Amino acid sequence: MVQASKLQTMFTDMVTARYYEERLQEEYLEGKQPAFDISAGPIPGELHLAAGHEASATGVCQHLRDDDTVTAPHRPHHIAIAKGVDLNRMTAEIFGRETGLSKGKGGHMHLFDPEVNFACSGIIAEGCPPAVGAGLAAKKRNEDSVAVAFIGEGAVSQGAFLESLNLASVQDLPVVFVIEDNDWAISMPKDRVTDVADASQRAGGFDMPGERVDSDDATAVYDAAKEAVGRARDGNGPTLLEVQVHRRMGHFMGDPESYRPEEDSAAAKNRDSIERLASELRAAGIEDEEIDELRENAHDRVDSAIEWAKDQPQPDPEDAYGDVFVGPESGVTTTETTHELAGDTRAGGDD
Amino acid sequence: MSGTDRLEINTADVWPEDADEDEGVVTNWFTSEGSQVEEGDTLCEIQVEKVSVDVSAPAAGTLSEIVRDEDDEFERGDILAVLEVA
Amino acid sequence: MAQQDSAQAIDRELTMSRAMVEAIADEMRADEEVFYMGEDVADYGGIFDSTQGLLEEFGHDRIMDVPISETAYIGAAVGAAQAGMRPIAELMFVDFFGVGMDQIYNQMAKNTYMSGASVNVPMVLTTAVGGTYNDAAQHSQTLYGTFAHLPGMKVVVPSTAYDAKGLMHNAIRDDDPVVYMFHKRLMGIGWMPAPDGPKTPVPEEEYTIPFGSADVKREGEDVTVVTLGLHVHRAIEAAEDLAEDGIDAEVVDLRTLVPLDTETILESVAKTGRLVVVDEDYRSYGVTSEIVARVAEEDLASLEAVSRLAVPDVPIPYARPLENEVIPATEDIKDAVRSIGS
Numbered sequence: 001m002v003q004a005s006k007l008q009t010m011f012t013d014m015v016t017a018r019y020y021e022e023r024l025q026e027e028y029l030e031g032k033q034p035a036f037d038i039s040a041g042p043i044p045g046e047l048h049l050a051a052g053h054e055a056s057a058t059g060v061c062q063h064l065r066d067d068d069t070v071t072a073p074h075r076p077h078h079i080a081i082a083k084g085v086d087l088n089r090m091t092a093e094i095f096g097r098e099t100g101l102s103k104g105k106g107g108h109m110h111l112f113d114p115e116v117n118f119a120c121s122g123i124i125a126e127g128c129p130p131a132v133g134a135g136l137a138a139k140k141r142n143e144d145s146v147a148v149a150f151i152g153e154g155a156v157s158q159g160a161f162l163e164s165l166n167l168a169s170v171q172d173l174p175v176v177f178v179i180e181d182n183d184w185a186i187s188m189p190k191d192r193v194t195d196v197a198d199a200s201q202r203a204g205g206f207d208m209p210g211e212r213v214d215s216d217d218a219t220a221v222y223d224a225a226k227e228a229v230g231r232a233r234d235g236n237g238p239t240l241l242e243v244q245v246h247r248r249m250g251h252f253m254g255d256p257e258s259y260r261p262e263e264d265s266a267a268a269k270n271r272d273s274i275e276r277l278a279s280e281l282r283a284a285g286i287e288d289e290e291i292d293e294l295r296e297n298a299h300d301r302v303d304s305a306i307e308w309a310k311d312q313p314q315p316d317p318e319d320a321y322g323d324v325f326v327g328p329e330s331g332v333t334t335t336e337t338t339h340e341l342a343g344d345t346r347a348g349g350d351d
Numbered sequence: 352m353s354g355t356d357r358l359e360i361n362t363a364d365v366w367p368e369d370a371d372e373d374e375g376v377v378t379n380w381f382t383s384e385g386s387q388v389e390e391g392d393t394l395c396e397i398q399v400e401k402v403s404v405d406v407s408a409p410a411a412g413t414l415s416e417i418v419r420d421e422d423d424e425f426e427r428g429d430i431l432a433v434l435e436v437a
Numbered sequence: 438m439a440q441q442d443s444a445q446a447i448d449r450e451l452t453m454s455r456a457m458v459e460a461i462a463d464e465m466r467a468d469e470e471v472f473y474m475g476e477d478v479a480d481y482g483g484i485f486d487s488t489q490g491l492l493e494e495f496g497h498d499r500i501m502d503v504p505i506s507e508t509a510y511i512g513a514a515v516g517a518a519q520a521g522m523r524p525i526a527e528l529m530f531v532d533f534f535g536v537g538m539d540q541i542y543n544q545m546a547k548n549t550y551m552s553g554a555s556v557n558v559p560m561v562l563t564t565a566v567g568g569t570y571n572d573a574a575q576h577s578q579t580l581y582g583t584f585a586h587l588p589g590m591k592v593v594v595p596s597t598a599y600d601a602k603g604l605m606h607n608a609i610r611d612d613d614p615v616v617y618m619f620h621k622r623l624m625g626i627g628w629m630p631a632p633d634g635p636k637t638p639v640p641e642e643e644y645t646i647p648f649g650s651a652d653v654k655r656e657g658e659d660v661t662v663v664t665l666g667l668h669v670h671r672a673i674e675a676a677e678d679l680a681e682d683g684i685d686a687e688v689v690d691l692r693t694l695v696p697l698d699t700e701t702i703l704e705s706v707a708k709t710g711r712l713v714v715v716d717e718d719y720r721s722y723g724v725t726s727e728i729v730a731r732v733a734e735e736d737l738a739s740l741e742a743v744s745r746l747a748v749p750d751v752p753i754p755y756a757r758p759l760e761n762e763v764i765p766a767t768e769d770i771k772d773a774v775r776s777i778g779s
């Protein structure tokens with residue numbers, strides 16, 4: 001049994017993430033109707049929303065501390081929220097503002113918050129190796145922090161993922177790989193790109209434990225992740241976890257989804273993990289008013305983050321040139337000591 | 352005029368089936384006013400709710416008038432162009 | 438424009454994506470051995486419309502969606518090509534090249550040479566390039582210079598529908614590997630409106646455009662602007678504005694980087710004496726330096742003034758003011774031309 005207070009935290013994460021995506025969708029479409037021009041409206045660039053993925057992020061991140069590392073893919077908002085990334089600054093980043101997490105340089109697919117050890121990559125599966133590296137650092141330093149790499153099921157045929165499984169396994173590193181299986185990789189259904197329906201089976205080939213949570217049930221994810229994160233924290237090596245989630249929206253905003261059967265979209269919308277968790281809250285004796293209040297507080301937090309973000313200044317164009325390196329270009333020195341080297345022609349004394 | 356028929360090309364005839372939206376935009380014209388077209392030639396491309404639809408010539412003839420230009424918005428039932436059927 | 442004289446002017450216009458697709462479809466009809474592999478190329482029709490409509494005619498066997506495994510499917514294209522087929526493999530964004538680069542530059546590009554030309558690799562690697570829509574550092578690069586730098590692959594960068602079709606025919610029929618880099622902003626996609634220019638009249642029949650033949654897209658006497666891809670259109674726009682101030686700019690569209698048509702550039706510079714090179718790739722060690730170096734080597738005497746304009750050696754930032762700062766704009770081209778006098 002998951003404690004009532006945990007259920008409440010998970011519910012809060014989930015409604016925050018869901019409402020966040022719904023609000024971003026609205027903001028993103030501002031100025032994009034009827035003509036959908038990707039360059040119009042207040043939010044720049046592409047936008048991959050994660051409505052339907054919430055149970056996986058919250059169920060896993062409940063077991064994480066700020067010093068645990070999380071890497072997320074191109075669809076990162078729900079994971080960032082569950083990991084405790086600063087919501088205001090993340091939102092400002094998504095709106096491309098100066099006070100954003102990355103001063104407007106990274107954007108929605110590239111959120112970095114070192115305060116809570118959160119990072120992203122927009123390149124499929126490429127967040128896995130750095131997560132392995134975070135696990136390696138923890139092991140070398142004898143710390144009990146862990147690393148979690150989130151990916152989509154589309155990433156399980158990628159070398160960076162498979163190589164990471166192997167490296168984490170052979171080095172017994174404290175890493176949990178979490179596959180969010182939403183059945184689709186853009187327009188490609190899983191069965192067209194892999195013969196293995198349950199990707200947690202990939203673990204077997206690397207002699208590590210693998211488990212699949214077959215429904216996007218936050219408490220089932222919570223239980224599975226408890227074991228996986230616990231194993232990593234105790235120094236017993238990596239785990240591969242797959243969680244069934246659902247894609248309630250298009251792959252990205254502007255995806256006409258012409259490839260997707262109507263029934264599939266409808267089924268995704270009907271399977272609501274948030275409602276499922278709400279009934280668990282009720283079963284745990286939490287009153288409806290309290291549930292509504294959790295929901296309202298979450299909505300208020302999102303609304304105020306968006307309002308704050310939209311009020312933030314645009315970056316100064318000149319800022320584009322900074323931040324390529326953190327240190328001086330010349331390295332740690334600007335001078336070169338001279339050494340007498342045998343046969344060194346530069347040192348020759350006739351000049 | 353004798354021997355020719357004016358055929359209006361109506362957006363309602365090509366509206367994507369599952370679109371809820373009643374507005375769209377012309378994304379591309381592939382022919383210009385005065386051009387001869389064959390039946391089935393793609394005349395233009397419109398976008399409704401992010402879905403692109405090719406509009407083809409219902410008959411051979413001359414494209415006598417483009418009513419909605421590239422980037423113009425329109426509503427369901429608006430006329431895109433007029434074809435003088437040969 | 439390097440178009441053939443024909444009795445009747447062609448007035449059917451196509452977007453660049455439709456022109457590319459028309460060439461691919463023609464080649465697939467003519468040769469059973471041509472097939473297309475990539476992510477979201479079948480049912481989706483290519484994220485940037487690069488394969489729109491092909492699935493309906495050719496089916497999933499020849500328009501193949503592949504797993505997100507760039508190393509495996511690009512490498513498989515190399516293998517199928519060496520077996521004599523004519524695969525086209527699509528890398529959805531050029532920025533993803535890192536994932537499959539070994540297959541591209543150590544296998545595809547080198548197997549011919551390493552085998553003493555006993556093996557050849559007749560494949561096309563198509564890929565989307567470019568920014569201007571705030572997709573940030575991992576989805577906005579052109580990387581023209583990277584591919585052109587490594588020997589063993591031809592590198593094609595069309596800027597109009599007319600060129601796109603003729604170059605695609607030539608690419609698929611080529612017995613050597615060709616990297617075909619199409620700029621997203623030029624494709625004519627509904628959700629990413631193209632500038633005026635890439636949509637052109639396109640003949641229905643097939644035709645080939647030779648590689649290594651740059652196209653003078655606008656003739657001028659005072660200054661030569663050498664560029665490619667999206668920036669051909671920005672340069673033409675700049676030239677029209679400059680013309681109002683009495684500066685007559687010639688715009689040379691490279692069309693292919695490998696082989697490079699140095700001759701056309703030299704002829705133009707011999708006439709104008711002034712060279713501006715505009716590129717959407719990083720400034721250092723890239724296309725702009727290469728063009729300037731070639732002119733300097735071959736005809737230093739004609740070269741009175743030089744300027745180059747490119748992305749200033751920073752990753753492409755996300756926010757609009759930042760991205761606009763680093764990608765050369767029409768105004769920047771005008772400034773560069775003015776800065777070297779006339």
Ligand SMILES: Cc1ncc(C[n+]2csc(CCOP(=O)(O)OP(=O)(O)O)c2C)c(N)n1
Pocket residue numbers: 074075122123124151152153154155182184185186251476505507529533536
């Ligand atoms: C190496 C690489 N190849 C292709 C892409 C383009 N791409 C972005 S998201 C995506 C689909 C990913 O599917 P999945 O991993 O299942 O995650 P989902 O989007 O469904 O959450 C693809 C192919 C990419 N970003 N990186």
